[in-house]
Amino acid sequence: MSTDYSRSVRLGGLAAGVEETTLQERMEDTLIHLTADAHLPAASETLEVLVADLRRWPVRLSLDSGRGPERLDDELLRRLTETATGIDPDRPLRIGEAPDNALLHLHVGTAPSPGAAVAGAPDGHGVRLRHTGHPFPRLNAPGTGLGAVLTAAMLAGEAFKVVAGLPEGKFQVTPVVDFCPVLPGEQPGIAVTPLPALAQVLLGGGGAIGTGIALVLDLLQVSGELTVVDKEVFEKPNVTSYSIGTLADAAAGRPKVRLIDARLQRIEVTPFHGTIQASIEAVDAGTLPWPRTVLGGLDSVEARHDLQRLHADLTLDGSTGGPAGTTVALHEALPTGPCLRCYFKTNHTGKSAEQRLHELSGLPLSRIARGQEPLTDQDLEDLDHQQRELVAQFLGRPVCGLINSAELTGRADDGFRPSAAFVAQQAACLAVGAWIARSTGLVSGPPRRIEYDTRFGPRPDQMIDHRLPTPGCVCQKDAALIDLIREARYTRR
DSSP states (O other): OOOOOHHHHHHHHHHHTSOHHHHHHHHHTOEEEEEEOTTSTTHHHHHHHHHHHHHTSSOEEEEOOOOGGGSOOHHHHHHHHHHHHHHOTTSOOEESSOOTTOSEEEEESSSOOTTOSEEEEEETTEEEEEETTOOOOOOSSOOOHHHHHHHHHHHHHHHHHHHTTOOTTSOOOOSEEEEOSSSTTSOSOOOOSSOOOEEEEEEEOOSHHHHHHHHHHHHTTOOEEEEEEEOOBOOGGGGGTSSSOOHHHHHHTOBHHHHHHHHOTTEEEEEEESOHHHHHHHHHHTSSOOOSEEEEOOOSHHHHHHHHTTOOSEEEEEEEESTTSOEEEEEEEOTTSSOHHHHSOOOOTTOOHHHHHHHHHOOOHHHHTSTTSBOOGGGGTTSOHHHHHHHHTTTTSBGGGGTTOHHHHTOOTTOOOOOOHHHHHHHHHHHHHHHHHHHHTSOOSSOEEEEEETTTOOOTTTSEEEOOOOTTOHHHHTHHHHHHHHHHHHHHO
16 A cells, blocks of 8 residues: 555645746655754654654655664654654655755754754743754743644644755745744743643644544653544645554545544544534433533634534634635634634635636726736735735736636645645644633633744744724624524533
């Protein structure tokens, strides 16, 4: 059973604007070398996630185990080798010194490693990333499982820019990154201990983001109870786009909820193999506990609307998307609004091409009507940050040529949206970080929307906005009915 790299290569091809076969050939000829500081807190967890993320691409991997007191533990080396083999037995992890033909050298740690282009270290629940020539500050706290996953995902993101050969203008090299998903905008170093146990929490979706959330919760050593809802089974293409699962799991066709259950050994998981709608019916029938907190990892507007109908106290929705599938976002939703219907409008059939372009780009319909006129810098002035990044790449081109552009919509002709573990993990980190912040009282106040493109990195001064309910939304029109439903579910529990 050979490994299917179609999804990771599709994402890279969209991001780089090249044919998938060309990119796959490039990746297969690429070698990435890894080193790590064996004494760095959470180094082993970071390295395990990083090896798995990179092994999900058709590249070659090598790891320097170190020497003497700096040598990595034999048990860790065994786990790393098994992790790589479980994803692709035909591309084993090579243990040894750096080969001469390595395209890129990544380092887990703060001490300089000769030849390393990028180094990263978890600092509490956050990450500090440095390109060569930029020293690390003193870390504020020992790394946690959340910091480990985020560090690995961002190191993989730096490798993606090089391996995929992203052209100028479609990525940004940020030599210094300091970011914490628990308190975006603050310096890393927050390490809440002990974390609260999960209580009346539901995970909606066991896909790329859902398995990323499960990975973070596992490495954080969270305990408690969790209901997991998903209707699908783990398949071969999922091996290279999800955060857990092997070729053997795909061959067995394991339900995704069972895969997550097996991973979360410290948590009492209630797996629900079915739709979100079916789980709502089970809640109202009293056979499934009503969640007060929902972690979302779904991939459609309709499923998110169903998730909102659980009417939990707090819904933390993680998402990926954007022009190339590399944008990550968090949406904090309340039953009183903004709810997930406020964030995600219903897809209506019969929309004009001009209307779809307006919704994707933010360009006014009056501007789109002047379709033969090329885009200028003036057209960017009233767009938000994400829209400006999207539209800026088409400056000088007539608007009418963008209406059916696959590059603009981020969809190939078949409508397939690609996924990659390192992207989904960053969305998962935003969701778990928000759970920590809200459940411990570190963050209060109105719901937040947090968004950034992993090709450009988090920008705390531009990526956060607070949302208000949408006038006329169901959460506003049917507020009294929602209160009654919540009261009945609370009583029934």
